[in-house]
Amino acid sequence: MKVKVDTSGLRESTWRQYLVRFAFGGMVTAMAGIIAKRFGPGIGGLFLAFPAILPASATLLEKHEKEKKERAGQQGAGRGRQVAGVDAIGASMGAIGLALFAIIVWLRLPKSGTGIVLAGATAAWFIASVTICKIRDQPRIWSRRKHFQTSKHSISTQSHKSANERGDDE
Amino acid sequence: MRSFATARRVRAFTEVDVKESLLRVVIGGVIVSAFALLGDLLKPKSFAGLFGAAPSVALATLVLTAAKDGKAYASTEAKSMILGALAFFVYSCVVGRLLIRRRLPVLPVASAAMVLWFACAFCLWFAVVR
Numbered sequence: 001m002k003v004k005v006d007t008s009g010l011r012e013s014t015w016r017q018y019l020v021r022f023a024f025g026g027m028v029t030a031m032a033g034i035i036a037k038r039f040g041p042g043i044g045g046l047f048l049a050f051p052a053i054l055p056a057s058a059t060l061l062e063k064h065e066k067e068k069k070e071r072a073g074q075q076g077a078g079r080g081r082q083v084a085g086v087d088a089i090g091a092s093m094g095a096i097g098l099a100l101f102a103i104i105v106w107l108r109l110p111k112s113g114t115g116i117v118l119a120g121a122t123a124a125w126f127i128a129s130v131t132i133c134k135i136r137d138q139p140r141i142w143s144r145r146k147h148f149q150t151s152k153h154s155i156s157t158q159s160h161k162s163a164n165e166r167g168d169d170e
Numbered sequence: 171m172r173s174f175a176t177a178r179r180v181r182a183f184t185e186v187d188v189k190e191s192l193l194r195v196v197i198g199g200v201i202v203s204a205f206a207l208l209g210d211l212l213k214p215k216s217f218a219g220l221f222g223a224a225p226s227v228a229l230a231t232l233v234l235t236a237a238k239d240g241k242a243y244a245s246t247e248a249k250s251m252i253l254g255a256l257a258f259f260v261y262s263c264v265v266g267r268l269l270i271r272r273r274l275p276v277l278p279v280a281s282a283a284m285v286l287w288f289a290c291a292f293c294l295w296f297a298v299v300r
Contacts (some may be wrong), residue, residue, distance in 0.1 A: 004212070007211065012195060018203060020293045025198045025199045025201065027198075028202075029202075030191045033191065041263065042243075044247055045249060045251045046254040046292070046295060048232070049251050052227055054222045054262065054280060060180075073259065078289060081269050085269030085270035088265040088280075089195050091219045091222035091223040092258075092259050092262035093220060094222060094224065096223065098224075098225055098228075098258060099259070102248045106242070106245050109245045111233075114233065114237070127184055130217075133220060136216075137216070147204050159196045161185035166212075
């Protein structure tokens with residue numbers, strides 16, 4: 001997997017879309033604080049991992065892909081959904097890193113400085129998420145899985161064929 | 171006289187609350203936007219998707235909470251956050267699969283699946299922490 005920086009995504013987004021993300025993020029952060037005050041840190045803490053930005057990001061991504069395909073004169077709805085789905089799967093790998101972030105903060109914060117702990121936990125989130133992403137994209141693992149699926153498919157096709165042949169014979 | 175003092179105390183408390191909430195909105199909005207911008211810049215999308223689960227809300231909240239309520243309070247929040255992150259994992263896996271395999275519309279799926287996040291997070295909290 002080659003990671004690239006592509007600035008075309010920035011040009012496609014409008015100020016309104018950035019404003020929506022800012023508002024969503026701000027609202028969830030404020031809500032997490034209010035809930036923690038009202039119901040205690042136990043319940044409030046759950047909302048620190050609330051999927052605030054994912055629905056907005058996925059919708060924007062779908063819109064961009066759809067527009068891109070339609071500009072090229074093709075149907076873009078299916079492609080938009082696929083890309084939004086891949087984005088959500090990427091977020092699931094980030095969520096595992098997020099759990100590691102929380103574990104580090106939970107264990108280290110009472111003993112060390114806030115800045116150091118948060119910086120270290122963010123670095124751990126990034127490294128863990130990228131590692132999981134790389135492992136998932138390992139061609140060897142995928143080719144094995146594909147091979148397994150293909151062989152399973154061929155086996156089932158063969159058995160289906162032979163069943164048909166048997167039926168014909170009977 | 172007594173009711174006047176109570177009203178003053180309530181007003182002071184509300185002012186502090188509003189100020190703190192506004193500060194959270196600004197800091198949270200800036201950090202969430204920064205991570206979203208990073209996600210926009212990077213390709214492939216499976217990698218950029220990682221930034222959809224960035225600890226942006228957590229960073230904004232924990233900095234303010236540790237400064238105001240102390241490290242022990244922030245650490246308790248982080249303990250619960252582990253369960254929230256597991257619920258996030260379930261949520262994003264389900265949303266991703268529904269979009270890729272079932273080809274369902276994005277916004278209704280991503281919004282309706284929030285119920286799943288709430289269910290997972292609160293069930294885990296009741297089972298593990300409470």
